[in-house]
Amino acid sequence: MRYEIAASLLAADFSQLGKEAQTVIDSGADTLHFDVMDNHFVPNLTMGPMFCAALRKYGITADISVHLMVEPVDRLIDDFAKAGASSIIFHPEASKNIEENLDQIHKHDCLSGIAINPDTDPSIIEKFLEKIDIVLVMSVYPGFGGQKFISSALDKIKHIKNDILSKTQRPIQLSVDGGIHLQNISEVARAGADSFVSGSGIFLHPPYKDVIGKMREKITLKD
Ligand code: DX5
Ligand code: ZN
Numbered sequence: 001m002r003y004e005i006a007a008s009l010l011a012a013d014f015s016q017l018g019k020e021a022q023t024v025i026d027s028g029a030d031t032l033h034f035d036v037m038d039n040h041f042v043p044n045l046t047m048g049p050m051f052c053a054a055l056r057k058y059g060i061t062a063d064i065s066v067h068l069m070v071e072p073v074d075r076l077i078d079d080f081a082k083a084g085a086s087s088i089i090f091h092p093e094a095s096k097n098i099e100e101n102l103d104q105i106h107k108h109d110c111l112s113g114i115a116i117n118p119d120t121d122p123s124i125i126e127k128f129l130e131k132i133d134i135v136l137v138m139s140v141y142p143g144f145g146g147q148k149f150i151s152s153a154l155d156k157i158k159h160i161k162n163d164i165l166s167k168t169q170r171p172i173q174l175s176v177d178g179g180i181h182l183q184n185i186s187e188v189a190r191a192g193a194d195s196f197v198s199g200s201g202i203f204l205h206p207p208y209k210d211v212i213g214k215m216r217e218k219i220t221l222k223d
Contacts, residue, residue: 003189003219005212006065006175008033008199010046010145017051018058020203027208028216031063033177033197034085035145038070041094042143049076049083056084063087065134067115067177069142070094073101081108089113089136092124102131115177117142118150122160129168134195135160139188140178145199149179154191161192181205182214189219 007029012020021032034052039045052064063086070076071094080088088105092114095101105112113134116122118141125135137160139153157176165172176193181201188196196219205211 002194003216004030004173004175004195005202005215005219006031006033006195006197007202007208007212008035008145008177008197010035011199011203013203018055018060021055021060021062022058024202024208024212025060025062028212029062029202029208031065031086031195032060033199034064034066035199036066036068036070036076036080037143041071041091042069044143049079052080052083052085065089065113067136068094069115072096074104077101077104078108081105081110085110087111087113087134089115089134091115091117091142092120093117098128099131102128106131113173113175115142116156116160118153122156122164125160126164126167129165129172130170132172134173134175135165136175136177136197137193138178139176139180142178146204147179149184149188153178154187157188157191157193182211182218185215186218186222189222 007024037044037046065087066085068090073090102112111133115136140147175195177197180198
């Protein structure tokens, strides 16, 4: 599996979201990470499906990974799939029926993901290994960009990779979200992550091409 750098749009300039999304992809990011917050599941409010549809209309063809920090998730799964999401990730605490929601995502031909908060026991995913394409390990408490990486996430990543994901033959992407920047990305890679979500680590450090290039070097060399 190739390492993936996912640029989190939460840290982009929202007044020019389309341009920012295109620039960061042209600068070497593999995918876009799209944070959806509802002022209920998390204490912040961000973008709904119209923003995702607008990015597609603007001409963004890169994968858009929608990270739902909302409760309930049911209707928004359908809405984001129709708005052009490539993958949809939700928090198990926000779902009344995890299996049904994973099936619902697949019915739309999107990839499905489960997000694991710092206080969530990762064994919750064990029952769903045949239906999950992405595990998103939160290395901050969801709600805001620009927070400090919680270092206990490193052991959690190792545990998920070695003790949980090893129980299936299916390729499940291990993605890490929150507080990742040039200075700590090698550690996250060494712990076993395949995908690195970074918002402020990229958007607050232009030119994006340089910072993304350096991040890729670090995750490939892991030193
Ligand atoms: C946090 C979001 C993250 C956030 C990451 O609630 O889910 O995706 O955008 O931003 P940085 O990289 O700034 O921590
Ligand atoms: Zn996120």
